[in-house]
Amino acid sequence: MRLALLLLALIFPWAMHALGQDFYISFAARILIYAMAAASLNLVLGYGGMVSFGHAAFFGAGAYMVGILAAEGITSLWISWPIAIAVAALAALVVGAISLRTRGVYFIMITLAFAQMMYYVFVSLKAYGGDDGLSMPGRSTTGFGVSLSNDFVWYYLVLGLLAAVLYLLHRLIHSRFGRVIEAIRENEIRATAIGYPIYRYQLVCFVISGAIAGLAGALIANQTSYAGPSLLHWVQSGTLMIMVILGGVGRFWGGPVGAAVLLILEEVFSGTPILGAYSLHWQLPVGLILLAVVLWAPRGIAGAFAQKHS
Amino acid sequence: MSGILLLEQSLNSLQFGLMLFLLAAGLTLVFGIMDMINLAHGSLYMIGAYLMATFAEATGSFWVALPLALVATAVVGAVLEISLLRTLYERDHLTQVLATFAVILIANEVVRLIWGNQSLMLNAPAGLQGPVALPGGMQYASYRLAIIAVGASVALLLYLLVTKTKVGMLVRAGASNREMAIAMGVNIRRLFTVVFALGAALCALAGAMLGPILAVQVGMGENILILAFVVIVIGGIGSIRGAFVGALLVGFVDTMGRALIPISFAKMFSPQVASNLGPSLSSILIYVLMAAVLFFRPKGLFPARG
Numbered sequence: 001m002r003l004a005l006l007l008l009a010l011i012f013p014w015a016m017h018a019l020g021q022d023f024y025i026s027f028a029a030r031i032l033i034y035a036m037a038a039a040s041l042n043l044v045l046g047y048g049g050m051v052s053f054g055h056a057a058f059f060g061a062g063a064y065m066v067g068i069l070a071a072e073g074i075t076s077l078w079i080s081w082p083i084a085i086a087v088a089a090l091a092a093l094v095v096g097a098i099s100l101r102t103r104g105v106y107f108i109m110i111t112l113a114f115a116q117m118m119y120y121v122f123v124s125l126k127a128y129g130g131d132d133g134l135s136m137p138g139r140s141t142t143g144f145g146v147s148l149s150n151d152f153v154w155y156y157l158v159l160g161l162l163a164a165v166l167y168l169l170h171r172l173i174h175s176r177f178g179r180v181i182e183a184i185r186e187n188e189i190r191a192t193a194i195g196y197p198i199y200r201y202q203l204v205c206f207v208i209s210g211a212i213a214g215l216a217g218a219l220i221a222n223q224t225s226y227a228g229p230s231l232l233h234w235v236q237s238g239t240l241m242i243m244v245i246l247g248g249v250g251r252f253w254g255g256p257v258g259a260a261v262l263l264i265l266e267e268v269f270s271g272t273p274i275l276g277a278y279s280l281h282w283q284l285p286v287g288l289i290l291l292a293v294v295l296w297a298p299r300g301i302a303g304a305f306a307q308k309h310s
Numbered sequence: 311m312s313g314i315l316l317l318e319q320s321l322n323s324l325q326f327g328l329m330l331f332l333l334a335a336g337l338t339l340v341f342g343i344m345d346m347i348n349l350a351h352g353s354l355y356m357i358g359a360y361l362m363a364t365f366a367e368a369t370g371s372f373w374v375a376l377p378l379a380l381v382a383t384a385v386v387g388a389v390l391e392i393s394l395l396r397t398l399y400e401r402d403h404l405t406q407v408l409a410t411f412a413v414i415l416i417a418n419e420v421v422r423l424i425w426g427n428q429s430l431m432l433n434a435p436a437g438l439q440g441p442v443a444l445p446g447g448m449q450y451a452s453y454r455l456a457i458i459a460v461g462a463s464v465a466l467l468l469y470l471l472v473t474k475t476k477v478g479m480l481v482r483a484g485a486s487n488r489e490m491a492i493a494m495g496v497n498i499r500r501l502f503t504v505v506f507a508l509g510a511a512l513c514a515l516a517g518a519m520l521g522p523i524l525a526v527q528v529g530m531g532e533n534i535l536i537l538a539f540v541v542i543v544i545g546g547i548g549s550i551r552g553a554f555v556g557a558l559l560v561g562f563v564d565t566m567g568r569a570l571i572p573i574s575f576a577k578m579f580s581p582q583v584a585s586n587l588g589p590s591l592s593s594i595l596i597y598v599l600m601a602a603v604l605f606f607r608p609k610g611l612f613p614a615r616g
Contacts (some may be wrong), residue, residue, distance in 0.1 A: 045404075051403070051404065098601070098605070101605075101608075102604055102608055105341075105347075105403075105543070105547065106543065106604055106608060106609070109539060109540070109543045109600065109604070110600070110601055110604050112536070112539075113540070113597040113598075113600050113601050114597070114601070116536075116593075116594075116597050117594045117597050117598070120590040120591075120593045120594045121590065121594070123590050123593075124587055124589075124590035124591070234536055235532070238411065241404075241407065242407075242408060242411055245404050245405070245407065245408040246408065249404055281419045281422060281423060283415040283416070283418055283419045284415070284416060284419035284420070284423075286415055287412040287413070287414075287415030287416035287419065288412070288416065290408060290409075290411065290412035290415070291394075291409060291412040291413070291416070293408070294398075294401075294405055294408050294409040294412065295397070295409075298401070298405060
C-alpha cells in the first residue's frame with residue numbers, strides 16, 4: 001500500500017504530462033505542501049494533545065518571510081527558507097511559552113488570539129502589501145542553474161522535502177522524546193510525577209511543529225509566488241485543523257491523508273465541468289462528506305484504515 | 311477630544327456589545343451545559359438574518375416579521391439539535407469542531423441555493439429611519455437607539471429567566487455540574503433542546519436587529535462567531551453574567567479602539583503611519599484583552615463551574 005503510494009507520487013508528474021494535464025502537477029505540489037503543514041499540526045494536536053487553533057500564524061509567517069525577503073531583493077532559497085523556518089520557530093517559542101500555561105479550551109482560544117494578532121500585524125504592513133498581500137516576481141533561486149519555475153523540478157523538490165519532514169517526524173514520534181510527549185497527553189499528572197519537565201517538553205514539541213509549518217509556509221509562498229494575510233487568517237488555522245481531524249488525529253498519516261482528501265474534494269466539486277453551474281456549490285457535498293466521516297469514521301480516514309487492517 | 315464624539319462612540323459600543331451578548335449568551339450556555347463546541351452558532355445568526363429579511367419583504371412590516379423570524383430560527387435550531395448535535399455530545403471536542411464546521415459549509419450553500427449570491431437588503435422599520443436629537447445637541451440614529459433598547463430588555467429578561475424561574479434553575483444546575491443535575495432527575499435531553507432553541511432565537515434576534523446596519527450575506531456569521539467565542543472565554547464559559555460583562559467589554563474596547571486610536575495616533579505620528587497602524591491595532595486590542603484576562607484569570611472573569 002505504502003509502496004504503491006510512493007510509486008504513484010514518483011511517476012505522477014510524468015503520467016500527467018503524458019496525458020497533457022500539466023495543471024495537475026502544480027495541484028499535486030499544493031497537496032504535498034498542505035500535507036506538510038497538516039503533519040506539523042498533527043504533531044502538536046494529535047501526539048501532544050495541544051489543540052493549537054493558531055497554526056496558520058507559523059505557516060503564514062514562513063510565507064511572509066520569503067515574500068518580504070524577495071521584496072528586499074533576497075531570493076536565494078539558501079537564505080530565505082532558513083530565515084522563514086527560524087522566524088516561524090521563534091514565533092512558536094513566544095506563543096507556546098505563554099499559551100502552554102493554559103489548558104483545554106483556553107489553550108485553543110489563546111493560540112487563536114495570538115494568530116489573529118499576527119494576522120492584523122501583517123495586514124498593517126502597508127509597505128509589504130497590507131490587505132492585498134505581497135506578490136513575488138517568481139520562485140526562490142537555487143544558485144546553481146536549476147530553476148524552480150519548472151513545475152517538474154518544483155514538484156520533486158516539494159516531494160523530497162515532504163519525505164524528509166515525514167521521516168524526521170517518524171523518528172521523532174518513535175523516539176524517547178515522542179513517547180514522553182504522548183505520555184503527557186495521556187496523563188499529565190502521572191508524567192509530572194515520574195519526573196518529566198512537561199512544560200519544557202511541550203514547548204520543544206510546539207517549536208518543532210512551528211518550524212515545520214514555517215517551512216510549509218515558505219513553500220506555499222513559492223508555489224503561488226504570493227504571500228497574503230489570508231494565509232494567517234483563523235479560517236486557515238481551521239482548515240489545517242479540519243485536515244488533521246479528517247485524516248486522523250494522532251495517526252502518522254493523518255495529516256497528509258486529510259490534506260489530500262480535503263483538497264481533492266474541493267477540486268473535484270469546484271472544478272469538474274460535468275457539474276456545470278452546480279460546481280459553484282462545492283461546499284455542500286464537501287460538508288456532507290465531512291459529516292459522514294464524523295458519523296461513521298470517528299477516528300478519521302487513516303484511523304478507519306488502520307482498524308480494518310488490524 | 312470632543313464630548314459629543316465620546317458619547318456617540320459610547321452608544322455605538324453599547325449597541326455592539328449588547329448584540330454580541332445575544333450571540334454569546336446562547337453560545338456560552340451550549341458550551342457550558344452541554345460541553346459542546348458549536349461552530350455552527352454563527353450559521354444560526356446568518357439564517358436568522360435571512361429569514362428576517364424574507365419575512366420583512368413578505369409582510370411589509372419589520373415588527374411583524376421579527377417574531378416570525380425568531381420562532382422560525384428557533385425551530386431550525388431545535389431540528390438541528392435533535393437530528394445531529396444530540397449525537398455529538400458524547401464525542402470529543404475535536405469531533406464536534408469537524409461536525410459543526412461541516413454544518414457551516416452546508417448552511418452556507420443551502421442559503422446560497424435558496425436566496426442566491428446577492429446580499430439581501432433589510433430596511434429599518436418605518437419611524438426609526440431618521441436621526442433623533444439627544445440632550446446636548448447630538449444627533450444619533452434612532453434605529454441604533456432601538457437596538458440598544460431591545461438588547462438591554464432582552465438581557466434583563468434573560469437575567470430574570472435564568473435567576474428567577476425553574477427553567478433557569480435547571481440551566482444553572484446543568485452548567486455548574488451536569489452529572490449531578492442528571493442524578494437529581496433533570497430531563498437533560500429536553501433541557502438541551504430548549505436551551506438550544508432559545509440560543510438560536512437569540513442569534514436570530516441579533517441577526518435581525520443588525521440586518522439593517524450590516525449586509526445580510528453568506529459568511530456574515532463566521533467573523534462574528536470568533537468574537538462571540540472571545541466574549542465567552544473572557545466572561546467564563548457557561549456564565550450568562552460573564553457573557554454580559556465580556557460582551558460589553560469587547561464592544562467597548564473594539565469600538566473605542568477603532569474610534570480613538572487613529573485620532574490619538576494622528577497627533578503622535580505622521581497621518582500616513584496613523585492610517586496604516588490605527589485600524590489593525592484596534593483589531594488587535596480585543597485579542598490582547600482576552601490574552602490578558604486569561605493570563606490573570608485563567609478560567610475567565612466569572613467561572614460557572616465551582
